[in-house]
Amino acid sequence: MSDLLQFLFSGLTVGAVYALLALGFTIIFNASDVVNFAQGEFVMLGGMGTVFGIAAGLPVPLAALAAIMGTAFLGVALNKLAIEPARGAPVVSVIIITIGAAIFIQGAASVLFDKQIHRYPGFSGERALHFGGATLLPQSLWVMSGAAMIFVALWVFFTRSLTGKAMLATSNNRLAAALVGINTRYIMTLSFGLSAAIGAFAGVLVTPITMTAYNVGIGLALSGFAAAMLGGLGNPVGALVGGLLLGILEALTAGYISSQYKDAVAFILIILLLFFMPQGLFGSKHAERV
Amino acid sequence: MTPLLEVANLSIAFGGLRAVDDVSFEVRPGQIVSVIGPNGAGKTTLFNMISGLYRPTQGSVRLVGADVTSAEPHLLARRGLARTFQNLQVFPSMTLLENVMVGHHLQEAGATLPDLFGLPSSRRKTRATAESALSLLARVGLEKAAFREALTMSYGALKRLEIARALALRPKILLLDEPAAGCNAVETEEIDQLITEIASSGVAILLVEHDMKLVMKISSHIIALDHGRKIAEGNPGDVAANPDVIAAYLGQKGQEQVLHADG
Numbered sequence: 001m002s003d004l005l006q007f008l009f010s011g012l013t014v015g016a017v018y019a020l021l022a023l024g025f026t027i028i029f030n031a032s033d034v035v036n037f038a039q040g041e042f043v044m045l046g047g048m049g050t051v052f053g054i055a056a057g058l059p060v061p062l063a064a065l066a067a068i069m070g071t072a073f074l075g076v077a078l079n080k081l082a083i084e085p086a087r088g089a090p091v092v093s094v095i096i097i098t099i100g101a102a103i104f105i106q107g108a109a110s111v112l113f114d115k116q117i118h119r120y121p122g123f124s125g126e127r128a129l130h131f132g133g134a135t136l137l138p139q140s141l142w143v144m145s146g147a148a149m150i151f152v153a154l155w156v157f158f159t160r161s162l163t164g165k166a167m168l169a170t171s172n173n174r175l176a177a178a179l180v181g182i183n184t185r186y187i188m189t190l191s192f193g194l195s196a197a198i199g200a201f202a203g204v205l206v207t208p209i210t211m212t213a214y215n216v217g218i219g220l221a222l223s224g225f226a227a228a229m230l231g232g233l234g235n236p237v238g239a240l241v242g243g244l245l246l247g248i249l250e251a252l253t254a255g256y257i258s259s260q261y262k263d264a265v266a267f268i269l270i271i272l273l274l275f276f277m278p279q280g281l282f283g284s285k286h287a288e289r290v
Numbered sequence: 291m292t293p294l295l296e297v298a299n300l301s302i303a304f305g306g307l308r309a310v311d312d313v314s315f316e317v318r319p320g321q322i323v324s325v326i327g328p329n330g331a332g333k334t335t336l337f338n339m340i341s342g343l344y345r346p347t348q349g350s351v352r353l354v355g356a357d358v359t360s361a362e363p364h365l366l367a368r369r370g371l372a373r374t375f376q377n378l379q380v381f382p383s384m385t386l387l388e389n390v391m392v393g394h395h396l397q398e399a400g401a402t403l404p405d406l407f408g409l410p411s412s413r414r415k416t417r418a419t420a421e422s423a424l425s426l427l428a429r430v431g432l433e434k435a436a437f438r439e440a441l442t443m444s445y446g447a448l449k450r451l452e453i454a455r456a457l458a459l460r461p462k463i464l465l466l467d468e469p470a471a472g473c474n475a476v477e478t479e480e481i482d483q484l485i486t487e488i489a490s491s492g493v494a495i496l497l498v499e500h501d502m503k504l505v506m507k508i509s510s511h512i513i514a515l516d517h518g519r520k521i522a523e524g525n526p527g528d529v530a531a532n533p534d535v536i537a538a539y540l541g542q543k544g545q546e547q548v549l550h551a552d553g
Binding site: 156157160161162163165166169172173175176177178179180181182183184185 | 341343362363364367368372373379380381382383384392393395396398399401402405406408412455456458459
């Protein structure tokens, strides 16, 4: 029983990160139909940026803020320099561009930072908390509550602010949104900035637990993509549920079967989903009138 | 009075095909100007250039005196141009009311913080928008379906929804692409009245429509296109009697028959 609780704790922690990754996928997909495989790099940059900010003498909150802002700026630059010029190209080409961007960012990070594995101490110390025979790092609570905060803030943003509603309208029908005066190009830029910031925020929170290095991005992107597919690509609630489910599944596999198979869970899940449930748990069936 | 819309020497080529070739005309406030022509004459292409979806190879578009050639659709919307589509551009998973509320986007500017905190001022604004949207839905006869999702509605209803959403922009000029397509006789009659009403409120209307009875009845001015070129222009009677127009619609032989019948 305490085993199960232990696995659930670690599953929910990792799952919260996957949920944030999936949310990043969702926001960009909704604005542009593009699956952005550079999403994992944003998480890496959040962590690495904070590591090197701290090394440069910045206090942790400031280092984290700088990493998040810098990554958001990079997301905007990615859109302006690589995605927007390819407007009108088939979506598949644009997706390949994002894979190229991911490889580029990874390479640049290995030069700009280094190739070592890094971490920094948890925000509230490293003393594990005990619940029902299981242990929980205080940093896990940071990760979970941070993710919860992001989801609530975005829900408020999308349902209440005019810009958020304009983003929803753009995801519903881009041309119709432009026709009522919504600047859909600005919406796309905003989505990349927002997704990058969310990714970096996840990286800032989780690095004390999982550690980080220049090359962790691709693996994270694939897990986040699997989570987004599981929930139904394009649905923020799906991103949350898909992320948490994937995290728990991975933790249970690692705990009850073997930790060697942990990473296979996401891939097996992608294959099964594509076969049996391509629209995911909360996805809408795609019907387009031509 | 300066024209609301001035189209001058507008041309576009797709490869070797000149889909629209050197077309010029003007639309003034309150006018209903119809663009007619057989299928493939370039009517929708012309609309797509005016509304910023296609970039013309030559020529210019001026809106209220300002050059807006190749301006992006959202900027044209800000300058008072609204349009509907032959094959519909609605927000499928929103209700009809939400569809029209989105049309108020430009009038809802500012006040992000009150919006985020759901302050009374923000809620009042939203309620006012909903009321305005509802009255626009009533104007096109869709108020009873206000809370139904757009994807559950018929083609004819969605055509009227598009008009309601376009009116929410408070446009100076409204481009209607086949508003009566897919409508029965009663619905066509309603569309006819609606368009006349909109024009009499001072909005200029540019219309593409295949229902000739409707076109002849409501247009103040008609432009006839064939193979991308303007072949005739004038009041409905003159254009209907123009031999080139008859030839374009009926073929050369038809023209001869009409001429023989005349003589």
